[in-house]
Amino acid sequence: MKYSKATNYALHTMLFLVAAPPDKPVGVQQLAEQQRVSPTYLSKILTKLVKAGMIESASGANGGYRLKRNSKEISFLDIIHAIEGTASLFDCSLDHGPECPIQQVVLLAEEKMEEHLRNQTMAELAQKMKMSL
């Protein structure tokens, strides 16, 4: 079980966007070069973030992507859910009674992880990044 590379790209792109000056959009070409993927592929990924309302895109000269919401309001979980979907990690494959006890355990575990990812905002990430430089 692993997060997809698409999630990897999405998170890193968000990292670049929170670090960039907020007034000027960043082009997908630049973002794609930094991560060494084709612009069209990265665009597909970022379009999901656009539809989730985290960033906005602008066509034409001086177009690109920029944050839409405040970085304090964007969590890791938001980004991951936008790319991976929100389905649960586990679906009981058997039909034994109304509530599978295994399912309950795994779902609680998943919630612990999500809680942590929900509490980590992009703003905090930007802060961390500055300190490490």
Add this chain to the structure above:
Amino acid sequence: MKYSKATNYALHTMLFLVAAPPDKPVGVQQLAEQQRVSPTYLSKILTKLVKAGMIESASGANGGYRLKRNSKEISFLDIIHAIEGTASLFDCSLDHGPECPIQQVVLLAEEKMEEHLRNQTMAELAQKMKMSL
């Protein structure tokens, strides 16, 4: 991102094994029928649990699988790791500085989940199951 069906089968098999009387091994045929997969496929999965030291197998008449360790000592995480492997959920795909801040966040989140899965033993699961009947 999802746990594999193999993990699903492994967890359910363990559920059956902790509920079964400990003296008599349970045959793979019976276990496979309950979960509606072929015995050979299930056997492959269970062999991983054998190699991880959780259960033991016996060939020949009256053979089958039974718990090896005490059910109090077997956690959800043990089983999941035996099937899914122990690799991390996230590997930074970029080369930006020694420690990717994204990686750190995701790994901490993963640890929260693992902590919960480590604290849930098969013995507790068996207890839960009894209560729900």
Add this chain to the structure above:
DNA sequence: ACATTGTAGATCAGTTATATCCACAAATCA
């Protein structure tokens, strides 16, 4: 108009997950 930039569609290769069948090894028992 023209250049720039994001988007949608088609497509494709590679990998992984799921699953089965068959042949074989190991153990029991007559």
Add this chain to the structure above:
DNA sequence: TGATTTGTGGATATAACTGATCTACAATGT
């Protein structure tokens, strides 16, 4: 010993998913 039962390993098939690219098109600014 020989027959039967039961787990294991190998080969294989297939379906689904991931990762990725190219081309054509839509939208925007000069």
